[in-house]
Amino acid sequence: MAHSEDQFDPVEGSAWFAEFAGELRAFLLGVLRNDDLAGEALQATWVKAVEQGHSARTETRKGWLFRVALNEALVLKRRAKIQEKSFRELAQNDARRHESPGGSVTRQESPEGFVLQAEAIEQVRLALNELPAEQSYVVRMRIYENKTFAVIADELKVPLGTVLTRMRLAMQKLQQLLGRFEN
Amino acid sequence: MTSHKTTSQNDLDWQAFCYVTGELSAAEVTAFEERLATDEGACEAVARVMEFNLTVAAVMADATCCAGGSPVFDTESIVAVGGPPTLRKGEIAVLPSRWNSAVLTVIAASAIAATIFVAVGSSVLTGHKVAKRDGSDRLVAAWTHGEAVRNQADEDNDPPDADDDDLDPPDWMLAAVTDEEQAELLPGDDAPEVREN
Incomplete structure (x- = not known):
């Protein structure tokens, strides 16, 4: 797939980029916690992919993209103080992008990529219902209400370690349940 | 890139979780x-x-929306969907579905239309509808009464030879009366009467 020319074939480069766009976007959201900046970094990564992607070996392309994306994100992060958004806001914005004209496409079909998938939402909904109440409560407070673990521990009047354990157990259980649902 | 084989996926996920949630x-x-x-x-x-995390947030937002509680939107969602009724920034937000957006848009459009109707067109429309509903006779009576009161108040200031033409209702009002009253005329009646209510 490597080209001797200075640039990738744009069509080939776009297809290659689109394959990882959704995962890259999620990664950039994790680093930046701001969807506008994540979109900016993703765009810059796409430009680099088209311009310089030919230099990456096929088997390391995903890693190459992650590295480029991380560099772009860190440049943005250093440039100015980032206004981080809550997961709730980011989820809303992602859902809104789904609802934009022509937005009902999977992340594989979209060069921008989407994070939220209807099937995943349904699976998580089912999995959350199977969690013990105290774990589900911590998940809600940390992810949805954006409270820190220290605040949660304070509110529940339990040690910080207990809250961390509940969260870790919940995550492991959810991953198991999600794996079961996927199978 | 090399994988850190010594770290299990669970540990890595936990570290990543702490990173994205800002706990580090x-x-x-x-x-x-x-x-x-x-x-x-x-x-x-x-x-x-x-x-x-985003999927969990979406599920919980959706659950909040559909649980029958009072969903609270943040500022961004209000801008996007046109204005739900309650605003409490920083509280629970509802993930807008395509259906919710459509309904809220219709509600917002209806509210705007109602406001315009009340603010701008009420005087004209209301006057027209009152005339239609109560009949032209009531309108004429009100007009006559109003004019009488006004003239009574000004009577002392008026010169003795003041023109009384302004007691007459305008032609458009008489035309309406004539049409309605003629429609109610019984055979043999000579002239319509203005009913007092």
């Missing part, structure tokens, strides 16, 4: 970002955890 110290953040630059597995963990 500044030094830990720097260390983890250095790791991201060389560890594709760590990058994948960040993406995986972020997808997971």
Whole structure:
């Protein structure tokens, strides 16, 4: 797939980029916690992919993209103080992008990529219902209400370690349940 | 990029979770970002955890919306969907579905139309409808009464030879009366009467 020319074939480069766009976007959201900046970094990564992607070996392309994306994100992060958004806001914005004209496409079909998938939402909904109440409560407070673990521990009047354990157990259980649902 | 084989996926996911949720110290953040630059597995963990967190947030927002509680929107969602009834920034937000957006848009449009109707067109429309509903006779009676009161108040100031033409209702009002009253005329009646209500 490597080209001797200075640039990738744009069509080939776009297809290659689109394959990882959704995962890259999620990664950039994790680093930046701001969807506008994540979109900016993703765009810059796409430009680099088209311009310089030919230099990456096929088997390391995903890693190459992650590295480029991380560099772009860190440049943005250093440039100015980032206004981080809550997961709730980011989820809303992602859902809104789904609802934009022509937005009902999977992340594989979209060069921008989407994070939220209807099937995943349904699976998580089912999995959350199977969690013990105290774990589900911590998940809600940390992810949805954006409270820190220290605040949660304070509110529940339990040690910080207990809250961390509940969260870790919940995550492991959810991953198991999600794996079961996927199978 | 090399994988850190000594770290299980659960530990990596947990570290990534603490990173994306901002639970790490500044030094830990720097260390983890250095790791991201060389560890594709760590990058994948960040993406995986972020997808997971956003999906959980979406599920919980959806549950809040559909549980029958009073959903509270943040400012951004209000701008996007046109204005739900309650605003409490920083509280629970509802993930807008295509259906919700459509309904809220219709509600917002209806509210705007109603406001315009009340603010701008009420005087004209209301006057017209009152005339239609109560009949032209009531309108004429009101007009006559109003004019009588006004003239009574001004009577002392008026010169003796003041023209009384302004007691006459305008032609458009008489035309309406004539049409309605003629429609009610019984055979043999000579002239319509203005009923007092």
